[in-house]
Amino acid sequence: MKPLILNICLLCIAAQFVTAELSVRTRFSQPRVALGNPVQYIVEITAIDAASQPNIPPITSLPIQSPPGLRLRNGRNSSNSQTRIVNGQTEYRITQSATIDAIPSAIGSYSIPAFQIEVNGETLEAPAATLQVVEKAADAAPTLDELTFLEVEAPQSLYIGQSSKIRLNLYVADRMRLSGVGNFESTADGFSMIQDPNKYSERRLLRNGRDYRVLTWEIEATALTAGRQALNFQIDVSARMPGKAKSGNQSPFGRSLFDDFFEPTQRYPIDKEHTIHVLPLPEENKPPSFDGAVGRFSMEVFTDLQETTVGEPIMYSIRLTGEGNFDRIQGPVLSESPDWKPYSPQAVMEDSGAVESTTTKRFDYVMTPLRAGQIKTPAIQFAYFDPQTAAYVTLQAPPIPIAVQAAKSTFTPPSSAAPTPKSQEESEQPLSRSLTREEALMTLDYQPREKTLPDTIHPFQSNSFRMTQGFLFLLLVATALYLRRRTRLLEDPHFLLSRKARKAAKQAHKEAIAATTASEFYIAALSAVRHTATARTGRDQSNATMKELRALIPNPEKNSRALDALQKLCLQADALHFSGKEPSTDPKTLQPLLNQLLEVL
Structure with missing residues (x-):
């Protein structure tokens, strides 16, 4: 009985060493911060083992809720492992961290309550964390939100299908030495957006007594869903902050000329949210030919030929010019006509010239006339919704007359005239004549010589044997190269x-x-x-x-x-x-x- 109890005790003691010790910690990077300064919410899960390096998975989700007035965004993971030997005792430690940017909207106290998280089958209790946001002192240095920020120039409301240019302005104070911008991200589930992060304009502006360098991006957005739709933009600004004192490194002689030069470059994530009210298109008085065009347009129709023949096609073109969602406009449907056989149109974007705000799109139809006569092109209707007047507009194009001639026949029937009789001299011309000496020699009876069997060829000297040998050699070389490459890859x-x-x-x-x-x-x-x-x-x-x-x-x-x-x-x-x-x-x-x-x- 005693040996059994001793073994059980030893197993319990060993289990304590084998099982890793898990703990969780939550905190803010700065528990007290001035409004406008950056701060992060951090969750750390640590495993400690004395036998071997423990293994815990990355943090994939956190059951936390943002308190009112505190926005959590831009979460990212990190991992850190350590091995320490103290007095001959080895300790293996691994820490999985989740860091989330916290953005307070006003002065006050913000608390993220405690929550439970499961790690390796064990439920851990994460403690609460509190952030105290205070007002910035009058003589304090400008905050990050004052030195760099985003502004969105966009309409307050749009209709579904309406396109609009949105200007995104990034302000960077001269005090911040801008190195570059990156990680341009935009989120808008209710919009379709066309943007080029590498295409922007730059200007300088004086605002609130501070000089700014302003970078502007133009984004074309098309509303897709009705309701209040949010647009979220985020840009990472890489810059140096000269004049920022470092604790523990201050010289009694003040700052040096080279302090600003050797200041490290830091990344500052800047974000902005803008809400647009998207209105649905009215159902009242909607034309049957309406196909989703929203904006203001003009229409022009023309053909490449005024005359043709039956079966010879012409090019019938429709040109739309104006401002609107051209990317969603399809070619207008031609009305059915017994005189023409139309084909699917080809869309072409044209240069609008000096007017940058307008766009021109041309639709080319190939149409074949089916009968001769003075016939007209089919009637055209194009309907669109004008957001300025909040009404539908229908454009109509008059038919174009085309002179169609009958096709010319190129078939020549055979002649029915009787054949011309031959003269008597031609009919009495002899069918044979005396041969010359050369012709006589050429017409001598051909006497072929007797066929002889070819010489017997050894099988190893035949062409088929040589080709087989060459194929087997190439196959052997290819197999050797494949095995060599596979062996090297398996070691890679x-x-x-x-x-x-x-x-x-x-x-x-x-x-x-x-x-x-x-x-x-x-x-x-x-x-x-x-x-x-x-x-x-x-x-x-x-x-x-x-x-x-x-x-x-x-x-x-x-x-x-x-x-x-x-x-x-x-x-x-x-x-x-x-x-x-x-x-x-x-x-x-x-x-x-x-x-x-x-x-x-």
């Missing part, structure tokens, strides 16, 4: 990583397709995208950010839809990651976005 860690990532990407894609909830879909879809990126680059992209994944998409202008799909996927996954809220989106509607993104990667 990048190849093994890519091979493993391909299998993981297929499995994650299957899980995303089979997902029944939006949360399951976003987790599996983001995993599939990162594994696919790993397989392509040969580098571990399991924790790749949206900026890193965007850099892997080739031809950004051609694959703009894939970029939008990646942005929507990452932002939704990020929101689910750090809010714990279950989205109401149907996963089946999100599968085409994932498939399109994986095809591009």
Whole structure:
């Protein structure tokens, strides 16, 4: 009995050493901060083991809710592992961290309550964290929000289908030495946006007694969904902040001339949200020919020929000029006519000349006349909605007369005249004549010589044997090269990583397709995208950010839809990651976005 009790005690003691000790900690990077200064909310999960390096998964979601007035955004993960030996005792430690930017809107106290999180099957209690936001002192240095900020110039309301230019202005004070901007991100589920982060204008402006460098981007947005729709913009500003004192490093002689030169460059994420009220199009007095055009347009019709023949086609063109959603305008439908056979139009964007605010789009129809006579082109109607007058407008084009002649016949019937009789001399011409000596020699009976059997060829000297030998030699060389290459690849860690990532990407894609909830879909879809990126680059992209994944998409202008799909996927996954809220989106509607993104990667 005693040995049994002793063994049980030893097993319990050993279990304490084998099982890693888990703990969780929550905090703000600065518990007390002046309004406008940056601050982060940090969650740290630590595992300590004395036997071996413990393993805990990255933080994938946090069941936290933002208190009123405190906005949490831009969450990211990090990991840190340590090994310490103290007095001969080894301690292995690993820490998984989640850092979230916290943006308070007013002065006051903000508290994120305690919550529970499950790690390796164990439920941990995360403590509450409190942030105290105070008013900035009168003699304090300007805050980050005063030195750099975003402003959005956009209309307060739009109609569904209406396009509008949105100006995004980034203000950077002269005190901040701008090194560059990056990670240009925009989120607008209710809009379709065309933007080029690398195309912007620059100017200087004096505002509130401070000189600013202003960078302006123009974005073309088309409203898609009715209701109050939010546009979120974020830009990372890389700059040096001269004159910022460092604690513990202050010289009694003041600042040096070289202090500003050697100031390190830091990244400052700047964001801005703007809301637009999108109005639905009225159903009253909607023309039957209306096809979604919103704006102000004029129409012109013309043909390349005024005369033709039956069966010879002409080019019938419709030119639309104005301001509106040209990308959604299709060619007007021609009315049916027994005189013409029209074909599908070809759309061409034309140069509008010096007027930059207008756009011109031309539709070319190939039409073949079916009968001769003075016939007219089909009638044309183009309807659009004018947001300035809030009314529908129908444009009509008059028919164009075309002179169509009958087709000319090129067939010549055979002549029925009797054949001309031959003369008597021609009919009496002898059929044979005496041959010359040369002709007689050429017509001597041909006596072929007797056929002889070819000489017998040894099988090893035949052409077929030589070709077989050459084929076998090439096959042997190719097999040797393939085995050598495969052996080298199996020893290459990048190849093994890519091979493993391909299998993981297929499995994650299957899980995303089979997902029944939006949360399951976003987790599996983001995993599939990162594994696919790993397989392509040969580098571990399991924790790749949206900026890193965007850099892997080739031809950004051609694959703009894939970029939008990646942005929507990452932002939704990020929101689910750090809010714990279950989205109401149907996963089946999100599968085409994932498939399109994986095809591009």
